[in-house]
Amino acid sequence: MQFKIGSVAVKNLLVLAPMYRISDLAFRILCRESGAGLCFSEMVNSEALIRNNKSNWLLTKTIPEDTPLGMQLFGARVESMRKAASLLIEKNRFEILDLNLGCPSHGILNQGAGAALLKRPQRISEILESWRDLGKPVTAKIRVSPNMLHTIKLAKTIEKSGASALIVHGRTIEQAHKGKTDFVAIKRIKKSLGIPVIGNGGVKDRESLELMLDKTKCDAVMVGTAAIGNPGIFSELLGKKPVAREKALFQYLALCKEFGVPRFGRIKTQSLAFLKHGKHTELKQKISSAKNLAELEAMLNKGLLN
Numbered sequence: 001m002q003f004k005i006g007s008v009a010v011k012n013l014l015v016l017a018p019m020y021r022i023s024d025l026a027f028r029i030l031c032r033e034s035g036a037g038l039c040f041s042e043m044v045n046s047e048a049l050i051r052n053n054k055s056n057w058l059l060t061k062t063i064p065e066d067t068p069l070g071m072q073l074f075g076a077r078v079e080s081m082r083k084a085a086s087l088l089i090e091k092n093r094f095e096i097l098d099l100n101l102g103c104p105s106h107g108i109l110n111q112g113a114g115a116a117l118l119k120r121p122q123r124i125s126e127i128l129e130s131w132r133d134l135g136k137p138v139t140a141k142i143r144v145s146p147n148m149l150h151t152i153k154l155a156k157t158i159e160k161s162g163a164s165a166l167i168v169h170g171r172t173i174e175q176a177h178k179g180k181t182d183f184v185a186i187k188r189i190k191k192s193l194g195i196p197v198i199g200n201g202g203v204k205d206r207e208s209l210e211l212m213l214d215k216t217k218c219d220a221v222m223v224g225t226a227a228i229g230n231p232g233i234f235s236e237l238l239g240k241k242p243v244a245r246e247k248a249l250f251q252y253l254a255l256c257k258e259f260g261v262p263r264f265g266r267i268k269t270q271s272l273a274f275l276k277h278g279k280h281t282e283l284k285q286k287i288s289s290a291k292n293l294a295e296l297e298a299m300l301n302k303g304l305l306n
């Protein structure tokens with residue numbers, strides 16, 4: 001089943017979540033091959049883009065096959081968010097511009113960005129309004145709060161400020177990425193808006209996918225944690241056989257080599273995640289000590305292919 005975000009058609013209801021240090025270009029390509037209809041980049045710092053910080057610009061790298069792509073920005077200052085979005089559009093191809101309103105990490109909250117903005121609907125509105133004439137459909141990703149009326153009011157403000165879809169992570173700031181997803185809140189937000197709502201929180205298999213769709217009536221579903229080290233999750237959700245995680249790991253490394261990933265440390269973390277469920281205890285310990293990609297590949301070749 002298709003859905004649309006503004007003028008952007010998405011081939012199915014499965015969306016890869018923006019995830020810091022996870023949703024890089026190589027990983028997104030694997031998720032798309034597995035069946036994700038839409039992928040988001042990890043959050044990118046608006047101020048760092050304006051400063052022309054090289055590693056932050058590397059996070060925005062994409063290729064023609066990486067489509068449709070939502071690029072997520074975080075920041076608190078309207079002028080910076082407008083400037084960073086304009087620069088991104090000037091330099092990169094992508095389809096959807098997304099505003100991070102859910103990050104609960106202290107570093108982001110201290111900047112007044114991410115979930116800190118949930119308390120400032122006026123500022124959210126100003127940022128979204130500043131993106132209106134940039135020619136891209138805009139989305140925002142929020143969390144629910146214990147005050148349902150506040151959350152619904154905020155969702156309506158976001159719609160009125162020009163958003164073409166809203167992503168609702170059905171957990172509070174205090175819950176971070178764990179615990180029960182508030183289906184009632186997502187359902188009420190969906191009922192209150194005219195734009196598509198993407199439900200997020202706890203989808204890890206076909207059963208939880210059906211539950212999210214059934215309980216909330218949301219238009220699409222975003223998958224986060226369940227995709228870490230397991231891009232095949234999208235095949236599983238579509239009722240297809242996924243590529244084995246070990247094979248997917250080699251594919252991931254090959255794509256990293258092709259595209260370049262900001263830091264080797266990330267590749268190591270991702271590699272460990274791919275092996276999370278296997279019985280590779282010794283190999284995982286070894287991987288932790290790898291100093292570069294060649295060393296890592298040699299260890300994996302020896303540990304997995306022999």
Ligand SMILES: Cc1cc2nc3c(=O)[nH]c(=O)nc-3n(C[C@H](O)[C@H](O)[C@H](O)COP(=O)(O)O)c2cc1C
Nearest residue numbers: 017018019020042043169177201202203223224225
């Ligand atoms: C490692 C990690 C990194 C994340 N980074 C981001 C991010 O950059 N931007 C964002 O909006 N949410 C981020 N999130 C939240 C996810 O997008 C998602 O909302 C959350 O994990 C709930 O979905 P899930 O239950 O399917 O994991 C992150 C979550 C995890 C686990």
